[in-house]
Amino acid sequence: xxxxxxxxxxxxxxxxxxxxxxxxxxxxxxxxxxxxxxxxxxxxxxxxxxxxxxxxxxxxxxxxxxxxxxxxxxxxxxxxxxxxxxxxxxxxxxxxxxxxxxxxxxxxxxxxxxxxxxxxxxxxxxxxxxxxxxxxxxxxxxxxxxxxxxxxxxxxxxxxxxxxxxxxxxxxxxxxxxxxxxxxxxxxxxxxxxxxxxxxxxxxxxxxxxxxxxxxxxxxxxxxxxxxxxxxxxxxxxxxxxxxxxxxxxxxxxxxxxxxxxxxxxxxxxxxxxxxxxxxxxxxxxxxxxxxxxxxxxxxxxxxxxxxxxxxxxxxxxxxxxxxxxxx
Amino acid sequence: xxxxxxxxxxxxxxxxxxxxxxxxxxxxxxxxxxxxxxxxxxxxxxxxxxxxxxxxxxxxxxxxxxxxxxxxxxxxxxxxxxxxxxxxxxxxxxxxxxxxxxxxxxxxxxxxxxxxxxxxxxxxxxxxxxxxxxxxxxxxxxxxxxxxxxxxxxxxxxxxxxxxxxxxxxxxxxxxxxxxxxxxxxxxxxxxxxxxxxxxxxxxxxxxxxxxxxxxxxxxxxxxxxxxxxxxxxxxxxxxx
Ligand SMILES: Nc1ncnc2c1ncn2[C@@H]1O[C@H](COP(=O)(O)OP(=O)(O)OP(=O)(O)O)[C@@H](O)[C@H]1O
Ligand SMILES: [Mg+2]
Numbered sequence: 001x002x003x004x005x006x007x008x009x010x011x012x013x014x015x016x017x018x019x020x021x022x023x024x025x026x027x028x029x030x031x032x033x034x035x036x037x038x039x040x041x042x043x044x045x046x047x048x049x050x051x052x053x054x055x056x057x058x059x060x061x062x063x064x065x066x067x068x069x070x071x072x073x074x075x076x077x078x079x080x081x082x083x084x085x086x087x088x089x090x091x092x093x094x095x096x097x098x099x100x101x102x103x104x105x106x107x108x109x110x111x112x113x114x115x116x117x118x119x120x121x122x123x124x125x126x127x128x129x130x131x132x133x134x135x136x137x138x139x140x141x142x143x144x145x146x147x148x149x150x151x152x153x154x155x156x157x158x159x160x161x162x163x164x165x166x167x168x169x170x171x172x173x174x175x176x177x178x179x180x181x182x183x184x185x186x187x188x189x190x191x192x193x194x195x196x197x198x199x200x201x202x203x204x205x206x207x208x209x210x211x212x213x214x215x216x217x218x219x220x221x222x223x224x225x226x227x228x229x230x231x232x233x234x235x236x237x238x239x240x241x242x243x244x245x246x247x248x249x250x251x252x253x254x255x256x257x258x259x260x261x262x263x264x265x266x267x268x269x270x271x272x273x274x275x276x277x278x279x280x281x282x283x284x285x286x287x288x289x290x291x292x293x294x295x296x297x298x299x300x301x302x303x304x305x306x307x308x309x310x311x312x313x314x315x316x317x318x319x320x321x322x323x324x325x326x327x328x
Numbered sequence: 329x330x331x332x333x334x335x336x337x338x339x340x341x342x343x344x345x346x347x348x349x350x351x352x353x354x355x356x357x358x359x360x361x362x363x364x365x366x367x368x369x370x371x372x373x374x375x376x377x378x379x380x381x382x383x384x385x386x387x388x389x390x391x392x393x394x395x396x397x398x399x400x401x402x403x404x405x406x407x408x409x410x411x412x413x414x415x416x417x418x419x420x421x422x423x424x425x426x427x428x429x430x431x432x433x434x435x436x437x438x439x440x441x442x443x444x445x446x447x448x449x450x451x452x453x454x455x456x457x458x459x460x461x462x463x464x465x466x467x468x469x470x471x472x473x474x475x476x477x478x479x480x481x482x483x484x485x486x487x488x489x490x491x492x493x494x495x496x497x498x499x500x501x502x503x504x505x506x507x508x509x510x511x512x513x514x515x516x517x518x519x520x521x522x523x524x525x526x527x528x529x530x531x532x533x534x535x536x537x538x539x540x541x542x543x544x545x546x547x548x549x550x551x552x553x554x555x556x557x558x559x560x561x562x563x564x565x566x567x568x569x
Pocket of ligand 1: 027030031032033050051052053054055056057058059098564565
């Protein structure tokens with residue numbers, strides 16, 4: 001399966017699939033999320049990350065018309081989020097909630113039959129068998145949901161979300177509790193849906209999942225901390241660096257690294273190790289290599305350091321935690 | 329506003345399937361009717377025919393209207409609390425279903441089996457009287473108007489019980505508590521029917537007409553009061569937006 005992560009979200013042409021503008025939801029005095037603004041293009045896979053209690057589920061419930069926002073506005077599946085549009089919005093979206101929420105006394109097929117009816121699907125039998133195929137549960141159709149394992153229930157909930165051929169699909173931690181193979185199946189399914197042009201709003205605690213699947217991610221911690229492509233976020237948050245390892249410590253690293261093109265500074269990283277901050281690794285790396293060779297150093301390795309989305313996430317969330325500790 | 333029959337039917341069928349597989353509900357449907365047939369059986373079958381004239385002062389059949397008061401209360405108490413306990417409200421509420429459709433589907437799914445049980449038990453009872461009771465007793469008990477009243481009041485009383493029980497259910501997290509409260513709430517109706525049955529209040533045509541109008545009003549009020557309780561935010565969080 002191919003990833004076309006670079007597909008630009010087609011926001012300008014037809015308006016966003018999802019948009020929020022200063023959206024806020026409070027429960028009494030408790031702020032669930034506040035002042036959240038973003039846009040998601042049609043066919044985009046949008047990752048929604050954040051620590052426990054950050055407001056991810058509440059945001060999804062608000063966009064899914066279950067909760068009324070306290071203030072701000074939103075567009076869902078191309079429609080303004082207003083009481084008059086709620087039924088039409090719900091026709092265009094599907095939500096897989098945090099808990100599968102299956103009727104445990106009913107079989108898998110009976111659960112799906114009920115929801116096919118609620119969506120007034122014209123060809124319920126066909127849709128149900130397609131949805132079951134998509135999550136590889138065809139052979140369990142007749143089993144009571146109460147007899148399924150946690151992961152299998154999760155997959156039934158996913159099948160249920162696929163029944164209505166939604167334009168926008170909200171997935172709240174779809175792979176939590178799944179084994180690695182089942183999680184990979186879900187990832188492939190998401191890739192598949194992306195290819196069919198479905199907009200996916202994905203909340204997850206698995207950062208490698210977000211990095212692999214999402215065109216863009218947002219990090220929420222009651223307020224929106226950042227938003228962008230995973231690689232953009234890395235660049236925005238972390239200075240670009242080269243890591244250099246030599247057999248023996250350099251005699252005068254200051255003189256060696258100083259004055260090289262595109263190099264801003266350096267710091268030691270263990271004996272014979274140096275982290276060199278640079279503007280552009282493509283310019284700096286050859287210059288650093290030449291300088292090292294000229295100085296007669298025995299170079300073990302030079303590499304540009306990679307920060308993962310996890311580093312970005314931890315950095316932002318830790319900043320918030322420190323802020324809170326200093327200003328309780 | 330147009331309501332979708334497909335969606336109402338989807339809820340209706342789902343509810344009936346769940347009821348059929350819920351032992352507590354099956355037990356309620358079986359046990360409560362027994363409770364309301366004991367008194368008429370004693371009155372009608374155990375008495376010597378010489379006291380048939382005494383029977384004419386009472387209306388033992390009316391006692392059986394306790395069935396449409398109690399059975400739907402016990403079942404309808406599950407309607408929302410049961411979904412909340414299973415965590416199934418959220419997925420249902422994210423579908424295009426309207427609050428009114430959900431309410432109608434759930435109410436009908438209780439009304440149909442409740443009517444089947446009430447009419448079924450009543451029918452069997454009448455047949456038993458015809459076949460087994462002494463002719464004098466049969467004549468004293470089976471009056472046309474009373475049989476008709478039974479048929480007319482059964483759905484009206486059942487509907488009232490359903491509205492009250494669903495209202496309780498929307499506010500409850502626990503099906504047992506909801507069921508106990510709903511049964512408690514149907515007691516006033518049972519007090520009235522019992523009073524009539526034992527001869528404490530003579531159900532003349534005027535009394536019957538007054539109750540008929542009262543029940544009609546309460547049933548339509550019930551719909552108006554319960555519909556707004558089906559507000560999505562309230563059902564999900566327990567508080568209104
Ligand atoms: N019905 C409610 N009433 C009051 N507070 C609520 C309610 N629902 C959520 N909250 C609060 O709103 C905040 C956001 O909760 P939410 O469930 O959206 O977080 P989340 O990001 O989904 O967390 P997690 O990763 O644990 O799923 C939390 O502080 C939570 O306690
Ligand atoms: Mg959550």
